[in-house]
Amino acid sequence: MARWWLPAGAGVASVIVFAGVGELAAALLASASSPFAVVGSLLIDLAPPWAKDAAIALFGTNDKAALLVGIAIVLLAVAAGAGVLEARRPPWGQVIFWAFGGVGVLAAMTRANASMLAFAPAALAAIAGVVTLRLLIRRLPRSEAATPVSGAGLPRASGERGVDDDDERADAAGASPLDRRGFLLWAGGAAAIGALAAVGGYALQAGSRAVTAVRQAIRLPDPVSSASIPAGAELDLDGLSTYVTPNAQFYRIDTALAVPAVEPDDWSLRIHGDVEQEVVLTWKELLDLPLEESVTTLACVSNEVGGGLIGNAVWLGYPIRELLARAVPSADADMVLSRSIDGFTASTPLEVLQDDRNAILAVGMNGEPLPAEHGFPVRMVVPGLYGYVSATKWVTELEVTRFDAASAYWTDRGWSERGPVKLSSRIDVPRSGQSLSAGPVVVAGVAWHQHVGVEAVDVQVDDGPWQPATLAAAVSDDTWVQWRFDWDATSGGHTLRVRATGADGEVQVSKQQGVVPDGATGLDSRDVNVG
Numbered sequence: 001m002a003r004w005w006l007p008a009g010a011g012v013a014s015v016i017v018f019a020g021v022g023e024l025a026a027a028l029l030a031s032a033s034s035p036f037a038v039v040g041s042l043l044i045d046l047a048p049p050w051a052k053d054a055a056i057a058l059f060g061t062n063d064k065a066a067l068l069v070g071i072a073i074v075l076l077a078v079a080a081g082a083g084v085l086e087a088r089r090p091p092w093g094q095v096i097f098w099a100f101g102g103v104g105v106l107a108a109m110t111r112a113n114a115s116m117l118a119f120a121p122a123a124l125a126a127i128a129g130v131v132t133l134r135l136l137i138r139r140l141p142r143s144e145a146a147t148p149v150s151g152a153g154l155p156r157a158s159g160e161r162g163v164d165d166d167d168e169r170a171d172a173a174g175a176s177p178l179d180r181r182g183f184l185l186w187a188g189g190a191a192a193i194g195a196l197a198a199v200g201g202y203a204l205q206a207g208s209r210a211v212t213a214v215r216q217a218i219r220l221p222d223p224v225s226s227a228s229i230p231a232g233a234e235l236d237l238d239g240l241s242t243y244v245t246p247n248a249q250f251y252r253i254d255t256a257l258a259v260p261a262v263e264p265d266d267w268s269l270r271i272h273g274d275v276e277q278e279v280v281l282t283w284k285e286l287l288d289l290p291l292e293e294s295v296t297t298l299a300c301v302s303n304e305v306g307g308g309l310i311g312n313a314v315w316l317g318y319p320i321r322e323l324l325a326r327a328v329p330s331a332d333a334d335m336v337l338s339r340s341i342d343g344f345t346a347s348t349p350l351e352v353l354q355d356d357r358n359a360i361l362a363v364g365m366n367g368e369p370l371p372a373e374h375g376f377p378v379r380m381v382v383p384g385l386y387g388y389v390s391a392t393k394w395v396t397e398l399e400v401t402r403f404d405a406a407s408a409y410w411t412d413r414g415w416s417e418r419g420p421v422k423l424s425s426r427i428d429v430p431r432s433g434q435s436l437s438a439g440p441v442v443v444a445g446v447a448w449h450q451h452v453g454v455e456a457v458d459v460q461v462d463d464g465p466w467q468p469a470t471l472a473a474a475v476s477d478d479t480w481v482q483w484r485f486d487w488d489a490t491s492g493g494h495t496l497r498v499r500a501t502g503a504d505g506e507v508q509v510s511k512q513q514g515v516v517p518d519g520a521t522g523l524d525s526r527d528v529n530v531g
């Protein structure tokens with residue numbers, strides 16, 4: 001049998017593992033980032049019009065399927081070559097697999113509204129492919145692994161591999177070459193596992209594919225009242241977080257291994273528990289209600305001082321207080337336990353959902369239906385509380401109850417049962433490591449104290465006095481506010497510190513505390529070197 005046959009098989013088995021891990025990871029981590037799908041989409045975007053026309057002429061409406069089959073054929077052929085290459089000129093076969101992964105990562109990251117984990121499926125696929133390839137090539141039967149060396153005992157050209165190298169390889173890897181039958185079992189097993197993962201991953205994504213299609217077709221109703229963002233809210237400084245955080249950049253935190261795929265037509269919200277009147281609300285009923293736009297900054301209790309687990313969005317939704325009024329909570333109830341379709345729960349003080357703040361059932365985020373990973377079709381947004389006690393995504397139930405009668409997901413894991421957002425501030429610019437020169441330097445960032453408001457922000461240089469920063473405008477106290485401080489920088493190393501003061505006179509706590517159990521405290525600082 002030809003020398004290349006088994007190594008080529010190793011390459012093919014490895015690429016099947018590559019594809020399988022890619023699909024499975026896409027299903028679990030980053031819906032819509034399957035390496036196949038994103039590379040296909042990239043090719044469609046890059047294809048010149050004549051190629052598109054030709055494809056449609058040839059394959060009609062099956063042009064997309066044809067494209068995927070085409071990608072698969074090219075992938076298999078190149079992978080077979082990579083297997084042969086790896087047997088003869090390692091690590092060039094692995095390099096080809098890394099390149100597969102690189103193309104997948106690039107294609108995923110350049111998609112419009114790519115999630116932050118978009119790179120993961122292709123990256124994990126590449127790792128799995130390379131590991132499989134190395135594993136299989138090391139187990140190649142000796143006779144097959146050999147390079148074309150003519151005649152034993154002849155000196156080999158440097159860099160060429162010969163039979164003896166097998167022993168080295170075996171020692172290093174702790175794996176020894178197998179006989180042909182054993183090798184075929186390994187390669188076949190790897191391919192079978194890969195194929196299973198691919199089919200499983202593809203099937204797991206079926207729900208999210210269907211929901212993605214439904215989501216794209218949704219046209220949300222116009223709000224009865226729109227949010228208007230004052231021109232002065234956006235300082236528009238390079239490196240400063242924008243006032244409104246684009247959906248693709250919005251942090252994502254949840255316990256969902258796979259993003260729940262919820263069909264709006266199957267969705268309903270049940271309000272029950274200590275209420276006079278149980279209320280059930282369907283998607284259609286919700287969309288028929290007068291929906292309002294509001295701007296609210298959402299923050300995670302796990303956000304470290306200076307961290308990025310915070311974002312500000314324009315939400316479209318309906319006040320929860322109105323729905324609670326229909327249900328009529330009993331007089332002794334003090335908490336609403338919201339529950340998502342995947343079992344996550346949050347405990348929100350009843351009075352917070354009944355006062356005049358914009359505690360809403362949200363259906364829209366920054367002008368589009370909620371992205372799947374941000375709770376499509378419906379989530380809660382409550383100004384002033386950390387997400388873990390208020391911002392239930394894929395919400396399906398509001399149970400009116402008492403703090404002494406029920407507890408929520410994170411409370412059962414050591415976090416506080418209540419989670420008001422702590423007054424805090426962050427330095428965005430200068431970025432760490434940014435090169436600065438003496439003279440005027442802009443220091444800027446954001447500060448927040450949701451539902452209370454930020455009164456002032458001060459900046460301290462080294463151990464100098466606290467100096468007032470300028471605050472930008474904001475829609476309301478429920479959002480963060482940008483600030484800037486114009487610093488006359490002198491050469492040398494300096495430490496910049498920021499401290500916010502709330503509208504209630506509270507000064508940001510400078511004592512450092514970790515995030516458990518109810519949010520971090522401390523001041524954000526930046527060490528800079530002025531040249």
Ligand SMILES: Nc1nc2c(c(=O)[nH]1)N[C@H]1C(S)=C(S)[C@@H](COP(=O)(O)O)O[C@H]1N2
Binds near residue numbers: 255340
């Ligand atoms: N269903 C569900 N909703 C959830 C969570 C979750 O794990 N599951 N996490 C909460 C936490 S801890 C936060 S900080 C916010 C984050 O919302 P985001 O991912 O849209 O930024 O969602 C909240 N809602």
Ligand SMILES: [Mo]
Binds near residue numbers: 299300387
């Ligand atoms: Mo969170």
